[in-house]
Amino acid sequence: MQIYLPIAEVSVNLFLLLGLGGIVGLLSGLFGVGGGFLITPLLFFIGVPPGVAVATGANQVVASSVSGVLTQFKRKAVDVPMGLVLQAGGLAGSGIGVWLFNRLTVLGLIDVAVQLAYVILLGTVGSLMLMESLRAIYRARRSAQIRPRRRSHHHGWVHKLPVKMKFRASGLYISVIPPILIGMGVGILAAIMGVGGGFIMVPAMIYLLGMPTKVVIGTSLFQVITVSAFTTLMHAITNQSVDVMLALFLILGGVIGAQIGTILGGRLKAEQLRILLALLVVAVALKLALDLLLPPSELYSIFVERR
Numbered sequence: 379m380q381i382y383l384p385i386a387e388v389s390v391n392l393f394l395l396l397g398l399g400g401i402v403g404l405l406s407g408l409f410g411v412g413g414g415f416l417i418t419p420l421l422f423f424i425g426v427p428p429g430v431a432v433a434t435g436a437n438q439v440v441a442s443s444v445s446g447v448l449t450q451f452k453r454k455a456v457d458v459p460m461g462l463v464l465q466a467g468g469l470a471g472s473g474i475g476v477w478l479f480n481r482l483t484v485l486g487l488i489d490v491a492v493q494l495a496y497v498i499l500l501g502t503v504g505s506l507m508l509m510e511s512l513r514a515i516y517r518a519r520r521s522a523q524i525r526p527r528r529r530s531h532h533h534g535w536v537h538k539l540p541v542k543m544k545f546r547a548s549g550l551y552i553s554v555i556p557p558i559l560i561g562m563g564v565g566i567l568a569a570i571m572g573v574g575g576g577f578i579m580v581p582a583m584i585y586l587l588g589m590p591t592k593v594v595i596g597t598s599l600f601q602v603i604t605v606s607a608f609t610t611l612m613h614a615i616t617n618q619s620v621d622v623m624l625a626l627f628l629i630l631g632g633v634i635g636a637q638i639g640t641i642l643g644g645r646l647k648a649e650q651l652r653i654l655l656a657l658l659v660v661a662v663a664l665k666l667a668l669d670l671l672l673p674p675s676e677l678y679s680i681f682v683e684r685r
Contacts, residue, residue, distance in 0.1 A: 493670055579601065
C-alpha cells in the first residue's frame with residue numbers, strides 16, 4: 379500500500395514505514411537510545427531527502443522515547459536531576475545545531491555533510507563501544523576485581539571539577555560541567571543528524587560520568603525527549619522540513635516497538651546490550667560508507683527547489 383509524503387515528495391509503502399518505526403522503537407526500549415541514528419539513515423535508503431529525514435526523524439525519536447521512559451519510571455530507573463542537567467546542555471546545543479543545519483542547507487552541502495557525519499561518528503563510536511564491551515566481558519571472566527579499578531581511574535578527573543551536585547539515584551557527587559557539555563554535544567548532533575544522541579550519551583554516562591547501567595537507559599531517554607522535541611520544533615519553524623504524514627506512521631510503529639524492547643532489555647545483561655548496540659552502529663556506518671563510495675545507479679537526477 380503506497381502513500382504519498384507531501385513534504386518529502388516521495389511515495390513509500392505504508393507497512394514499510396510502520397516496520398521501520400517498530401524497529402527503532404524496539405531499539406529505544408532495548409538500549410536506551412532514541413533510535414534517530416538508525417531511522418534517519420533508513421529513511422535515506424528508501425528515498426527520503428536527508429533534510430526531511432533529519433527533521434522528521436526527531437519526531438519518531440520523541441514518541442519512542444516517551445513510551446520507553448514511562449516504563450523506566452515504573453522501575454525507578456531514572457535519575458531525574460541528572461536528566462535535567464543533561465537537558466539544559468542539550469537545549470543549548472540544539473539551538474546551535476539548528477543554526478549550523480540551516481547554514482549548510484543554504485550552501486547546498488547538507489546532504490553530503492549529514493551522510494559523512496554519520497559515517498565518521500557512527501564508525502568511531504561503534505568501534506570504540508565494541509572494543510570496550512569485549513574487553514569488559516574478557517575482564518569479567520578473568521577477574522571480577524579488575525573492572526572496578528579501571529572505572530575509578532577512568533573517570534577520576536570528573537571529581538576534581540567545581541560546581542558539584544549530588545545525584546542520589548546514580549550514587550554520584552560530581553561537577554555538573556561534564557553532564558552539561560555532554561548534553562550540549564548531543565543537542566548539536568540531534569539538530570544536524572536527526573538523532574536522539576543516546577548512542578553517544580549511553581557510553582558517555584557509563585564511562586565518563588561513572589553512572590550505574592541500571593539508571594543509564596532511563597535517564598538517557600528522559601533527556602532525549604526534551605532535546606528531540608525542541609529540535610523538531612525548531613526545524614519546523616525555520617525550514618519547514620517536517621513531514622507530518624511520515625512522522626505519524628513512524629511514531630505509530632515506534633510506540634509499539636518500544637514496549638517490546640523494554641521487556642526484552644530486562645532479560646539481557648548489560649555487557650550483552652552494549653555489544654549488540656555497538657554491532658548495530660558499526661553496520662549502519664558501513665552501509666552509509668558504501669553508499670558514499672560506490673557509484674550511484676543513476677548518475678543524474680532532477681531536483682526542483684520549493685519556493
